[in-house]
Amino acid sequence: MLNTILGSLSSGVTVSASSYESIATVTVGSGGSASVSFTSIPADYTHLQVRGILRSTRALSQAGVLFRLNSDTGSNYSFHALLGNGSGAFANGSANQTYINMGELPAGSASSGIFGAFVIDILDYKDTNKYKTVRLLTGQDRNGAGEISFLSGNWRNTNAITSITIKEDISNMAEYSSFALYGIKGA
Amino acid sequence: MTSTYEMIAKTTLGSAQATVSFSTISGSYTDLVLISNVDVTSAGASINIRFNSDTGSNYSYTTMYGNGTSALSTRGSNVTSSYIAGFVAPNTAIETVIITNIQNYSNTTTNKTFLSRANRASANNSPGAEALVGLWRNTAAITSITLAADSGNIDTGSTFTLYGIKAE
Numbered sequence: 001m002l003n004t005i006l007g008s009l010s011s012g013v014t015v016s017a018s019s020y021e022s023i024a025t026v027t028v029g030s031g032g033s034a035s036v037s038f039t040s041i042p043a044d045y046t047h048l049q050v051r052g053i054l055r056s057t058r059a060l061s062q063a064g065v066l067f068r069l070n071s072d073t074g075s076n077y078s079f080h081a082l083l084g085n086g087s088g089a090f091a092n093g094s095a096n097q098t099y100i101n102m103g104e105l106p107a108g109s110a111s112s113g114i115f116g117a118f119v120i121d122i123l124d125y126k127d128t129n130k131y132k133t134v135r136l137l138t139g140q141d142r143n144g145a146g147e148i149s150f151l152s153g154n155w156r157n158t159n160a161i162t163s164i165t166i167k168e169d170i171s172n173m174a175e176y177s178s179f180a181l182y183g184i185k186g187a
Numbered sequence: 188m189t190s191t192y193e194m195i196a197k198t199t200l201g202s203a204q205a206t207v208s209f210s211t212i213s214g215s216y217t218d219l220v221l222i223s224n225v226d227v228t229s230a231g232a233s234i235n236i237r238f239n240s241d242t243g244s245n246y247s248y249t250t251m252y253g254n255g256t257s258a259l260s261t262r263g264s265n266v267t268s269s270y271i272a273g274f275v276a277p278n279t280a281i282e283t284v285i286i287t288n289i290q291n292y293s294n295t296t297t298n299k300t301f302l303s304r305a306n307r308a309s310a311n312n313s314p315g316a317e318a319l320v321g322l323w324r325n326t327a328a329i330t331s332i333t334l335a336a337d338s339g340n341i342d343t344g345s346t347f348t349l350y351g352i353k354a355e
Contacts, residue, residue: 020192022355025217051218051352053290053300084251084260084318091258113326117290117300137288139302139320143247144264148302148320150251176296180217180354182191 019185021045026179032057032172037165038181041125045183048122050164052179053115056107058171062140062147063107065173066099067120067166069132069155073098079153086146100153102166103138108174115177116140126160191353195219198347203228203340209349210331214293216351221332223285224346227275229339234275234285235268237333238299238323242267245324252317268335269321272305275336279344283307292329299323 026036041048056063068077079101080093094101105116118138124130132155139148155161166179193216196209212219225234237246246269249262263270272285287303305317323329334347 020352022191022353025354051288051290051354053297082251082258082318084249084258086249086260086262089251089253089258089260111324113296113298113324114322115291115297115300117288117302117320119288119302137302137304137318139249139318140300141247141249141262141320141322143322143324144262146247146249146262146320146322148249148251148260148318150318176294178217178291178294180352182352182354 021183023181023183028173028175028177030175032174034172035165035167036173036179037163039163041162041164043126043160046124046186047184048125048161049182049184050120050179051118051182052177053117054105054177055115055174056105056168056171057174058107058168059109060107061109061142061145062104063171064169065102065105065166066169067102067164068099069161070157070159070163071165072155072157076156077153079151081149081151083147083149100134100155101151102136103149103151104140104147105138106140106142110142114142122161128158128160130158131156132161191355193351195349195351200341200343200345203342205340206333206335207341207347208331208333212330212332214328215353216293217291217354218352219289219292220350220352221287221289222348222350223287223334224282225275225285226279226282226342226345227277227336227339228342229336230277231274232336232338233270233273235335235337236271236287236321237268238325238329239327239331240333241325246321248319248321250317250319253315255315270319271303271321272317276307277342279342281307289329295326295328298326299329
């Protein structure tokens, strides 16, 4: 394989393949897990990307999932979303929240084997002069139902991001849910 | 830590073709990313995707798009292939850029969900920005991808590049 090639992230950002590195991966085991965390994230990169698949165990067809940065549970987050549910397109947003919304993903009442997918881009994650802005592309299709969401989120904190926690809102994430954290180096 | 974003294959069409395929995809990666820069020979055609040559009614999708005036959302259920982009232009000067993320493509436990974003600037009001989620109801590892226009052909000069992303 090539050592240096030009690719394009989900965001459309052009990137040299040699600067895109795997940092850590978590796959939820049997019994599920309420949350997944990446901790001690090194400051070796310019941007971060989290990719994966996810399903909730909650007894609904779909359920909300959220994430936090540096374990901050204060009301320091805001987010906006464009979403389509197959019938219409909508926008929503919320300020002074204790998390960033990841949208709705398949849950326990959905047909077995159906997982949602997501890509989270966290830009300039170690820049201590800026609040942190993230963007997410999240989707789930359940063959006749589902939702595609394009979201932005803001964490009003200038600290470098050293941890990311993804959490099912009130229940667990199902077995086989998988999360991979990547770092993207700058020039 | 190692570089994990690798090009697997690239195709540039020298002539209009009904389909474009990537076959014998190895299971060495965690995700696939397919970048398509495409136009079609039939106005308003969509670009559709199939996996492992499955022509059964095992696909579905939910899409959201903006056409310069309105934001809309539609879906397809129990279809024989899934959109990855709709309303592609028959104009080599106005390519549609499509980025398709196929997550956890090689696991044999889950159905396969993929995310697509398509963008096109156009002189008319056809959809210019689109986000889509698709589902293939099959737990097999994806070993081949076939793309086709739902009418006419994929046009000369269209490019398709398949990347693999490997998680450690």
